[in-house]
Amino acid sequence: MSRDLATALAAWFNASHRTMPWRETRDPYAIWLSEIMLQQTQVETVRGYYDRFLAKWPTIADLAAADDGDVMKAWEGLGYYARCRNLLAAARTIVREHGGEFPREFDPVLALPGIGRSTAGAILTFAFGQRHPILDGNVKRVFSRLLDIAEPVTSKAVDDRLWAVTAQLIGDAPDPWVHNQAVMEFGARQCVPREPKCLLCPLRTFCAAQAAGTVAERPVKVKKPPVPHKQIAVAVIANEGRLYVQQRPHEGLLGGLWEFPGGKQEDGETLPETVRRECREELGITVQVGRKIAEIRHAYSHFRITMHAFLCVQVGDDLLIPHAAIDSRWVARDQLDSLAFPKANKDLIAVLMGDHPELG
Numbered sequence: 001m002s003r004d005l006a007t008a009l010a011a012w013f014n015a016s017h018r019t020m021p022w023r024e025t026r027d028p029y030a031i032w033l034s035e036i037m038l039q040q041t042q043v044e045t046v047r048g049y050y051d052r053f054l055a056k057w058p059t060i061a062d063l064a065a066a067d068d069g070d071v072m073k074a075w076e077g078l079g080y081y082a083r084c085r086n087l088l089a090a091a092r093t094i095v096r097e098h099g100g101e102f103p104r105e106f107d108p109v110l111a112l113p114g115i116g117r118s119t120a121g122a123i124l125t126f127a128f129g130q131r132h133p134i135l136d137g138n139v140k141r142v143f144s145r146l147l148d149i150a151e152p153v154t155s156k157a158v159d160d161r162l163w164a165v166t167a168q169l170i171g172d173a174p175d176p177w178v179h180n181q182a183v184m185e186f187g188a189r190q191c192v193p194r195e196p197k198c199l200l201c202p203l204r205t206f207c208a209a210q211a212a213g214t215v216a217e218r219p220v221k222v223k224k225p226p227v228p229h230k231q232i233a234v235a236v237i238a239n240e241g242r243l244y245v246q247q248r249p250h251e252g253l254l255g256g257l258w259e260f261p262g263g264k265q266e267d268g269e270t271l272p273e274t275v276r277r278e279c280r281e282e283l284g285i286t287v288q289v290g291r292k293i294a295e296i297r298h299a300y301s302h303f304r305i306t307m308h309a310f311l312c313v314q315v316g317d318d319l320l321i322p323h324a325a326i327d328s329r330w331v332a333r334d335q336l337d338s339l340a341f342p343k344a345n346k347d348l349i350a351v352l353m354g355d356h357p358e359l360g
């Protein structure tokens with residue numbers, strides 16, 4: 001069955017796959033870049049970023065030598081910024097330890113920052129034609145249906161089983177490049193999360209969930225707790241036509257990006273009180289909180305926020321000392337775009353570019 005399934009999958013792919021720039025190259029750097037960008041991000045979103053990135057930094061050595069802020073700026077809007085930091089760190093590792101050449105063996109690739117087992121396999125298959133299984137979220141869904149797996153896909157036992165199945169399949173596949181591309185494409189276009197196209201499916205005769213009538217129940221997922229919703233209050237502190245912004249530490253959520261100071265509303269606190277407390281804690285200054293200039297909603301992977309932005313001015317003579325940032329600047333409104341901000345701050349900046357006499 002394994003060989004027949006691999007053959008059917010390859011025939012489907014060869015007849016109907018989409019054209020993508022990273023499928024037209026065997027450059028491991030370009031393929032690696034695409035694999036990282038495509039994690040949790042749609043193909044159509046990635047295309048523009050991918051082209052711009054490669055135009056600006058055509059080789060691993062170029063990327064390794066790039067300014068961190070420029071790279072974060074080029075990634076701005078793509079989200080999951082740890083991917084970008086890891087990409088840069090890995091490029092520097094490749095220059096330092098591999099003479100700028102992307103390694104061809106599995107273990108050194110897996111050792112690079114931000115590259116897991118599935119991504120390592122994908123890069124080595126797509127760049128060098130090696131036979132490595134891949135098992136991303138799409139592939140897990142496809143095989144949990146093909147095999148009608150009744151246990152949660154997040155369990156270790158199911159994970160082990162799926163790795164074993166995908167390893168056997170790639171071993172039997174006529175062409176490993178086609179096979180891994182086909183598996184990914186099949187998950188993205190045919191065996192999609194909701195309403196998979198079972199009626200016209202080329203793997204229908206191999207599909208145990210289809211035979212058992214359990215497609216809608218596969219993959220089995222453990223119910224997630226409700227997503228927390230945080231109220232965030234931030235200060236837009238103006239001084240002589242410039243606004244105060246600061247850079248988050250490189251580690252952690254949104255690391256290395258710029259932002260307006262502020263933080264989470266505590267129990268029993270009004271939003272202006274949050275702003276005053278955060279400015280005292282983060283900057284060591286007292287602010288007078290003025291009008292609310294924007295309210296912005298944003299969803300991260302594990303929580304949602306509503307960001308309330310207030311116009312503020314410093315009162316008193318305390319020296320502003322950033323305690324929660326690695327860098328800070330007073331920036332003219334029309335210069336804010338030169339720095340990389342997370343999405344909610346970008347939306348705030350769009351509001352700030354409107355007509356606000358208080359901002360000069």
Ligand code: SF4
Nearest residue numbers: 145191196198201207
């Ligand atoms: S028959 Fe349906 S569930 Fe089974 S592999 Fe095809 S699309 Fe997926």
